[in-house]
Amino acid sequence: MKKNGVLSRLFVAVMFLFLYAPIFVLIVFSFNDSKSNAVWGGFTLDWYRELLGNRTVLSALQTTLEVSILATIIATVVGTAAAIGFSSMKRRPRNLCLTVNNIPLTNADIITGVSMMLLFVFAGQVLADFSGWLNAQEWAVNANLWFDFSFNLGFITLLIAHITFDIPYVIVSVLPKLHQLDPNLAEAAMDLGATRWTAFRKVVLPELMPGIVNGLLIAFTMSIDDFVISYFTAGSQASTLSMVVYSMVRRRVSPEINALSTLMFVAVLLLLVIINLRQARQDARRQAALRR
Amino acid sequence: MGKELIRLVDCCMSYDGEQVLDHINLYINDREFLTLLGPSGCGKTTTLRIIGGFTTPVSGEVLFDGRRMNDIPPHQRQVNTVFQRYALFPHLDVFENVAFGLRIPKVVEEERNGRTVRRKKKLPEKEIQERVLEMLEVVSLKGFEHRRITELSGGQQQRVAIARALVNRPKVLLLDEPLGALDLKLRKDMQIELKRIQQQVGITFIYVTHDQEEALTMSDTIVVMDKGTIQQIGTPEDIYNEPKNAFVADFIGESNIIDGVMVRDRVVKMYGREFACLDGGFAENEPVDVVIRPEDIDIVPPEEGQLVGTVTNVTFKGMQYDIIVDFKGFKWLIQTTDHSPEGRHIGVKIDPDGFHIMKKSQYSGMFGDYSSYSEEYEELSDADALDEEDDGEAARREDGYAE
Secondary structure (H helix, E strand, C coil): CCCHHHHHHHHHHHHHHHHHHHHHHHHCCCCCCCCCCCCCCCCCCCCHHHHHHHHHHHHHHHHHHHHHHHHHHHHHHHHHHHHHHCCCCCHHHHHHHHHHHHHHHHCCCCHHHHHHHHHHHHHHHHHHHHHHHHHHHHHHHHHCCCCCCCCCCCHHHHHHHHHHHHHHHHHHHHHHHHHHHCCCCCCCCHHCCCCCCCCHHHHHHHHHHHHHHHHHHHHHHHHHHHCCHHHHHCCCCCCCHHHHHHHHHHHHHHHHHHHHHHHHHHHHHHHHHHHHHEEEHHHHHHHHHHHH | CCCCCEEEEEEEEECCCCCEEEEEEEECCCCCCCEEECCCCCCHHHHHHHHHHHHCCCHHHHHCCCCCCCCHHHHHHCCEEECCCCCCCCCCHHHHHHHHHHHHCCEEEEEECCEEEEEEECCCCHHHHHHHHHHHCCCCCCCCCCCEHHHHHHHHHHHHHHHHCCCCCCCCCEECCCCCCCCCCCCHHHHHHHHHHHHHCCCEEEEEECCHHHHHHHEEEEEECCCCCEEEEEEEEHHCCCCCCCCHHHCCCCCCCEEEEEEEECCCCCEEEEHHHHHHHHCCEEEEEEECCHHEEEEEEEEEEEEEEEEEEEECCCCCCEEEEEEEEEEEEEECCCCCCCCCCEEEECCCHHHHEEECCCCCCCCCCCCCCCHHHHHHHHHHHHHHHHHHHHHHHHHHHHH
């Protein structure tokens, strides 16, 4: 059976053209020495230079990195712990938990975003009311105390939202490693004199590490390029890179955006390449081990 | 063999309402090689896990040197385990696997200014080096220190697992079907090797297996278990020559088990004929199970035979022929070096010491008939039993760990 006919090759070529043509155009025009997005005016790095001088962009970059890094670290710890908890459950509750875990992965971002915004606004209101009630109490007035638990949408809510949508990705990448784990490994370590915690740290954790790192990288990628959920949960005080791109586009499509988008694309691409290379290497190693 | 080291008193265990161990009473001596032998689900692995501290019995006591150990966690027991699938640490090399136990700081009590002070103490690196290398030499793995675990063969991994357990100088080594994953030739070599190691280091080995031949080869004492109860405890010779009931007789070696009546001391009646035997101490005319080992039966011409039967099946086994003979509908297995063709009428003769008489038990009538005998049948049923055991015990282990 010959699979590589002219037609199928053409099909693949057209498919890739449609997929990557827009990004290709974007990258090319980010080096264009003209304000127009239609006319080629020569090669320049001006837009990148201008980008580095743009304070909005730089502060958004800082916010993005802060949120992504913090959210990824917290989600990795929480997600790993959750995966370990899942794997020691009995089958039925475990499957239930896994289904619940998988729903946010497939759920539309906009629903996650809107629902989180509603929750945050509601919680903020409840806490504000509670503070007001406390402040009206006689003992609080006498003691000259002033409570304010209220909060607005901002960096913290943005961070919470990112942690929330990162956790399922970590769980999904750690669980397969847990399945491969020999259930006797931890027992063997305890048998040799290790406490439960030492056994986990010295034996179980190193075995899970590849899965944990993969989960961490995927979560980081997701955080870096998320727009919809951030848009709804960041409020007016914090903005991420993708939000800045969006607001710049609303005014006018400037080549600066092309440069910014190109940089973001390259960053995410690099992360994805790293994840895939790691996975390929692990698979190869496992195959080699199995062949023995 | 030394004095008593471990004692289990009335140990019971159940998972999800299912009784796995039913009042186990057992003592194990210092420097003894003791084997827990039984089919899948008989409770042998559970017994081992109770001694190792991975499972706590529902009721009963576990005593080490007379001290109650029920709630002492595994890392505080002077016991080390070789697991069924070795459970070596894949991210460490051979040396670090063996050194694992030595690198964990031990709590030591010290006398200081008249007070006992507890503090954690690490072994010096030099001592760790020496002890690991010494142990690798014991298991014939010198020069393998820096190999990765995945680069080792099954037999070598097995040796690493043994070295890793023994380097901590435990009083007792537990082995959970350690040879199960090896091929036949290697298994035979390792049986001898294990026995040698046990004699060299001079500690107690508690060995779990479903392979009767392994048990007979290595053990000082065999504990035969079924359905969570101990069926018989004894030396390999005792267990083989004087099985207590039909289960033991059938599980250890091959046995023809025939319904009989003990007419009086030293006379047993079966097939309507009286036979001379060496057993006594039964009531007059008490119904009994008569065990005749296949190798204790002589084939003679029909006119000289005590019994006459028809050959229904002959299998060549290399060292001997396995011959199935039909005696009035009950089929016997006879092992002999002489060939008798299918369909021939033959007589058999059994010397008085060829009979072993057992009291009737719950197992009477379940074993010892070779009507369904064929090689394929045996292999199939064995493979099934193995699979079942794997599943059942894996699930149990999971549950146990979740606790």
